[in-house]
Amino acid sequence: METKSIMIVGVGGQGSLLASRIIGNVLLEQGYDVKLSEVHGMSQRGGSVVTYVKYGDKVYSPVVQKGEADIIISFEQLEAARYVEFLKKGGHIVTSTQSIDPMPVITGAAVYPEDVIGKLRAKDIDVTAVDALTLAEQAGTAKASNVVLMGVVSKKMDFDRSVWEKALENCVPAKFLELNKKAFELGEQAAV
Amino acid sequence: MNKLMLGNAAFARGLYEAGCTFVSSYPGTPSTEVTEEAAKYDEMYAEWAPNEKVAMEAALGASIAGARSFCGMKHVGLNVAADPLYTAGYTGVNAGMVICAADDPGMHSSQNEQDSRHHAIASKVCMVEPADSQECKEFTKAAFELSEQFDTPVIVRMTTRVAHSQSIVELNDREDKGLKEYKKDIGKFVMMPGNAIKRHPIVEDKLARLAEYSETSPLNKVEYNDTKIGVITSGICYQYAKEALGDKASYLKLGIVVPLPTKIIKDFAAKVDKLYVIEELDPIIENHCKALGIEVIGKELFGMCGEIFQSGVREKILGEKATFEGFDEPVPPRPPAMCAGCPHRGLFYCLSKLGVYVSGDIGCYTLGAAAPLCAMDTTICMGASISALHGYNKVRGNESEKKAVAVIGDSTFMHSGMTGLVNVAYNASNTVTIILDNSITGMTGHQQNPTTGKNLKGDPAAAVNLEELCKAIGIKSVRVADPYNMAETEKIIKEELEKDGPSVIISRRPCALLKYVKHNPPLKCDKDKCVGCKQCLKIGCPAISIHGGKMEIDHTLCVGCGICKEMCKLGAIGE
Incomplete structure (x- = not known):
């Protein structure tokens, strides 16, 4: 099988590491060779962060480059716009509708573009946009928006639901499992 | 058993399986998790040292005592530890000693892009470079064997993409090594001139034997496919080359990067039509090939700066450019910023408002240089804030002394800021030092340090009392400010700037991301x-x-x- 690439993008602190670990767990369970690449250190501090997930028969580079991603999962609209050039032709974007102003916008040095999702769709890209933050709050905490998005993504990937459930159990502390299962379910429902 | 593991976690697993029992490190991205993961194995003693020099000396001491030992650091940390390293190259080891030096091509979290292979060459030790998590584990184990076989510390060179990517690792059992016998050997371990003169030829012989060994080492691999293109590479660049070129090229993947082999390189070069060296940062393999009279294409194509990636290999060698479409409007950048609730914010606003010269240092607070605060004039290396301001003040005199401060975090102060403060007191400059005490090592992800009262395992430990320490150094005026109270903080800074004589202000408030910090309701x-x-x-x-x-x-x-x-x-x- 040709190597497939997923990018998880967002703002430092939004929980992209957990998301990549859940997907990695699912892919490992399916018997693929898997590589994940993470960002640590300074860029974590509220900066734009990106995590790569690659899988297939044999994966070499852990990094995804422009024009290579099959799916981009974005925790924040502007980040979907920033990384859209990494998307392969015919690829999917799954994004939260959340928007967080970056510092140059806060200081007035730059403008946050309007209707980001509409403009991405106008490029003939399949964009699934969900209000992951509100759904996560419904599940019990804003912090679970990463898991809501995993629920959405599970509908874009062809793996059995039980594998996702098992991955959640492996990656989430037991005391938060029920809450995260709920968040995942809300994501699944929102994807339809 | 197979497991998806971070390169750094696999490195720690390698330490465990190799029977290592002593770990001493200073945190630094991208090396930190090796030591954090090592601390999770009860069979290994693990600690955070105040700096890399101390860590390396501790590891060497443990090796001399007969235990397999390890110390980990980022590339710039190796500069701090260079002093013990260069002489450890002469003394050699007793039980195996392995060092992690983690380079950061692309400078994801570093102040420079130095290539640690230079240190391995200059200190005359052996260096190996893994390319994925499985190799992180295997090369670490091999490094201990090489260390003992050739009587030398061995550096495992990591790079960000290997350290911080996860791939599948096959786990094995630990082999307990016990303590080797310690035999007093003045000629080997007491490095005064008379002894060191005798050690130097032994060191040169060691390197020659290592180079000979590398000709047949299983860590160096040759892979013949189409021979029109030949690639000599190591580490993460092997992955980039392999992804971009697949079977269209043949590969010589070097696992031992210092010292480099000769025969296998000549042999490989003879069998391929066009030979490329793909390596990030400096042309170490390339220059070695050229010195052997082998024609290679390297830096002229790939340059010295940043990362190469599979796209770089595809474009430069195959002439294939990626096709993609960007967003139609400018996307505002999202640089890192101090977190909401960061205790450094209030202090930096005061400094920005006062318009003082700020001699900065390495840590989260370096972000004080970013807009809109822009409250920093210099950042050089760990500890430089205080010592550099001393020099600045000495030549600019009283006028600058009343308008300049040094800022340094608690962990950085322990690392190498203290000695700068000793210089301020001893050589009497009117320097104002602000210690940003957020009770943790922040930037690298919350490591304990000698001021926090806890050790690496989270157990209670002796805590340095910063106020008492500064007074003992000879600073008479030591005051504490709460940076959440900006009016008071500003007042204290103004008063200390006006005073004659050096002073220290401790801006104290724990990092807002610490679990024990209670947050107020959102405003x-x-x-x-x-x-x-x-x-x-x-x-x-x-x-x-x-x-x-x-x-x-x-x-x-x-x-x-x-x-x-x-x-x-x-x-x-x-x-």
């Missing part, structure tokens, strides 16, 4: 009172933005620190 903006004056935007809080001419606070980010409330003259911000 709200009263839209009727807000006139959109943007005064609150001057503190650069990521939770604050302006929409429709009124201030808004993101309730998911705000931790209720109250700094913005202090900024608002209209009382529009409250709970």
